[in-house]
Amino acid sequence: MKIRYNKRNNAANKNRNRYWLIASIIVIIACSYFGIFHSHRYFGFDLNLWVVLAGGLALYVPYYIWLENNSKWDKLRTLLYYLFIGGPIIYPVIILHRYYVEKQLSDHGVTTSGIVTELYIKRGKSSRTPYAIFTYELNGKVWTQEVINKDYSLLSGDTLQLLCSEEDPEIFEVIK
Structure with missing residues (x-):
């Protein structure tokens, strides 16, 4: 065929x-x-x-x-x-x-402060990672972000010093 x-x-x-x-x-x-x-x-x-x-x-x-x-x-x-x-x-x-x-x-960074509102731990198969949720105000709006809480150093109600971008407020760096 x-x-x-x-x-x-x-x-x-x-x-x-x-x-x-x-x-x-x-x-x-x-x-x-x-x-x-x-x-x-x-x-x-x-x-x-x-x-x-x-x-x-x-x-x-x-x-x-x-x-x-x-x-x-x-x-x-x-x-x-x-x-x-x-x-x-x-x-x-x-x-x-x-x-x-x-x-x-570097071009649009401004300093602001954020307040830790919540702490929690993400559990994996063989790991536990502590996180801190915090809020901050920039450009007239309140933003909520989270960071790894290294050495459990952050407590609820703590104040964080942040460097945030004015153009994109979700870009931040914790200064402490």
Whole structure:
């Protein structure tokens, strides 16, 4: 039985692959944007986890289009693909996020004080991390943030000295 080559199906597959590739590039760009400019907005790793998962899935689409063939070297090639393609994307996002936060604090930083309102402990499988929730006022609005309570040094009602960005008040640094 002969299998006939169908040019129409091949062109449709190429178009579909092109659309998936464009969609994955858009998702990678969006994840990079959120990683640089918005990952500081939520303490913890909820947003960052979703950004990494979406970016990782978006990275898999070009891999699947270009490299997938289910050979015995597929796992090694997948690892190398993520190291040499995903790594060079993730590293600059982390560096640019740090630069963005530092630039906001140096250019638009103002000092303010915050009051510790609540203390709690997050328990993991083999860890316990103490946190302190505090509020502060900036630009006529009250903001709530949390920090790790190292050595249980903060108590409810304590006052914290903060350096906050006027343009993005959720960027802060505890001065003490």
